[in-house]
Amino acid sequence: MRLRLSESEILKRAAKLERILSSCTLCPRRCCVNRRAGERGHCGVGAHAKVASYGPHFGEEASLVGSHGSGTVFFSGCNLACVYCQNYTISQFKEGRKMGSEELAAIFLDLAKCGCHNINLVTPTHQAPMIVAALGLAGGAGLEIPIVWNCGGYESVEVLQLLEGIVDIYMPDVKYGEESAALHYSDAPGYVRNIEAVLREMHHQVGDLVIEGGIARRGLLIRHLVLPDGIASSKRVFELIAAIVGPGTYLNVMGQYRPCYRAFSYPELARPLTKREYLEAVIQARELGLSRALPSIAEGR
Ligand code: SF4
Helix, strand or coil: CCCCCCHHHHHHHHHHHHHHHHHCCCCCCCCCCCHHHCCCCCCCCCCCEEEEEEEEECCCCHHHHCCCCEEEEEECCCCCCCCCCCCHHHHCCCCCEEECHHHHHHHHHHHHHCCCCCEEEECCHHHHHHHHHHHHHHHHCCCCCCEEEEECCCCCHHHHHHHCCCCCEEEEECCCCCHHHHHHHHCCCCHHHHHHHHHHHHHHHHCECEEECCEEEEEEEEEEECCHHHCCCHHHHHHHHHHHCCCCCEEEEECCCCCCHHHHHCHHHCCCCCHHHHHHHHHHHHHCCCCCCCCCHHHHC
16 A cells, blocks of 8 residues: 655645646646636636535445445536536536635545545546645645545546546546547547546556455546447447556446436437447447456346
């Protein structure tokens, strides 16, 4: 088990991340806007943390939830623009409240006091500097539970390198296997090319997911939401995962797609996923050796 970085080292990293806000390249969009001077890029968030809600959450993977829940913090805004986003009021309409790093640190500490097994940062990418500053303060005040980076996978490798030793569990949702779909449905140019480097870096930092006593401690937990009509190119996603991080990786193939937000304007997305589509994806993942965490075919029926 690695040692956590000191509070001062984490705050130094936060300062480096904060400088990036002056010409923002926190994510692959590279908007180059000065968020510290009030400009806004694609994510629409400035230089303060903005939080929509927080609390113990029981809807995540069992190893994150345990008996007392995952200490989940939903950040406002997003660097992706998925037309089917389930959390669109938070991600696209940016519902939430601005707060300073001290208040965010107090939230992290409260969640730990409630017995949560981790701090689960949902959509953290575009708020990385403010989050890391708060983690430094909370670490200095005794925060010890694992930190989960729960993201859409559209990350900057340079930023991830500054998170090494701070984040314990990377949880990217690998959304697409083809660039055209990433562009069309999430307005994310270069998503697939970028995700390869992202997975390599995440896996290099934390390795495969380690679960002790039923609770996730450290490692890479990959999610993939299967979309109707083969839109996500799930087989290609699984091939990428198998080639880059190998069959030991923990993969949650998710079948809960339901249309919402702007999905009704896209006929191919305007219906739920069928069981057959989900099972086909599970079988494809199994055939590539990615069986860790997959349901049995009987369970999926
Ligand atoms: S974090 Fe926001 S402003 Fe910065 S590059 Fe990404 S989308 Fe643009």
